[in-house]
Amino acid sequence: MGLSTPHQPFLNLVQEGLVDGRFLSGAYTLIAAGPPRLANVGGSAVGLTFEEAGEVADQLFYPLGVIQNFNISQNRNFSRIFEIGSERSLWIPGRTMGQIGMGRVLYHGPSFLRVLYAYYQSLLPPTAFPPVFKNLAAQLVANQHNVIVSPGFENLFINLASDLFHQPVGLLLYIKDSNEDTYGATYLESCVIPNHTLATDSNGVILQENVAMQYERMIPVAVKAIALISGGQVI
Numbered sequence: 001m002g003l004s005t006p007h008q009p010f011l012n013l014v015q016e017g018l019v020d021g022r023f024l025s026g027a028y029t030l031i032a033a034g035p036p037r038l039a040n041v042g043g044s045a046v047g048l049t050f051e052e053a054g055e056v057a058d059q060l061f062y063p064l065g066v067i068q069n070f071n072i073s074q075n076r077n078f079s080r081i082f083e084i085g086s087e088r089s090l091w092i093p094g095r096t097m098g099q100i101g102m103g104r105v106l107y108h109g110p111s112f113l114r115v116l117y118a119y120y121q122s123l124l125p126p127t128a129f130p131p132v133f134k135n136l137a138a139q140l141v142a143n144q145h146n147v148i149v150s151p152g153f154e155n156l157f158i159n160l161a162s163d164l165f166h167q168p169v170g171l172l173l174y175i176k177d178s179n180e181d182t183y184g185a186t187y188l189e190s191c192v193i194p195n196h197t198l199a200t201d202s203n204g205v206i207l208q209e210n211v212a213m214q215y216e217r218m219i220p221v222a223v224k225a226i227a228l229i230s231g232g233q234v235i
Contacts, residue, residue: 032061035137062118190216
C-alpha cells in the first residue's frame with residue numbers, strides 16, 4: 001500500500017503482505033563464533049556467501065549455546081555545519097561504531113570466553129590448548145600466536161588479562177522465521193571484549209556470564225533468504 005492508496009484502518013493492515021503465524025523470534029536466531037574476518041576463510045572483501053562456504057560452514061563457526069539475551073547497538077557521529085548569513089545547515093558524517101551485549105547461563109561445558117574463542121588453538125607451552133571443535137580457521141587465520149598468559153584451563157577461560165584476548169574473533173548472526181526459512185544473516189568482524197562478568201548470589205541457582213563487545217565492521221552475508229515483501233506483493 002502506498003500513500004496514493006487511501007488507508008482504511010477498519011479493513012486493512014498498514015503493513016500488508018504478512019502471513020499469519022509467520023514471524024521472527026529469538027528461538028529461530030543463531031549466534032555463532034568464528035575467525036576474526038571472513039577473508040581469513042575464503043570470503044571476499046565484501047562478504048562470504050553460504051554457497052561459497054558450502055558444506056564446510058560447520059567447520060568455520062561454533063554455535064553459542066545457552067544465550068539468554070543478545071543486543072547490537074550502532075552509533076554514528078554527525079557534525080552539523082552552519083554558515084553566517086543563513087539559517088540552513090549541512091551535515092558531515094563521521095565514524096560508525098558498534099557494540100554487542102550478550103548474557104549466557106554457565107550450565108556446563110565451555111565457559112563464555114572459551115566458546116567465543118572456540119576456533120583458536122595454542123600449540124606451544126606454557127599455555128597449549130586445542131580448539132573446542134575441529135575447524136578450518138585454526139589453520140587458516142594468520143595471527144595464531146603463542147599465548148603466554150594463561151586464560152584458564154579446559155572448560156573455564158576466565159582471565160581477561162590473558163594475551164589470548166588480544167586476538168579478535170568474529171560473530172555470525174543468522175536469523176530464520178517460524179517456518180524455518182532464512183530471513184538474513186550478517187557477520188560482525190574483529191570483535192574484542194572490553195568487559196566480562198561472572199555472577200551469582202546466595203539465593204540464585206545459576207551462574208550468569210555477560211560480555212560487552214565491540215566490533216570493527218559489520219559484513220552482510222548473502223543467503224537464500226525470503227524475498228522482499230512490499231505492498232501486499234512478494235518481490
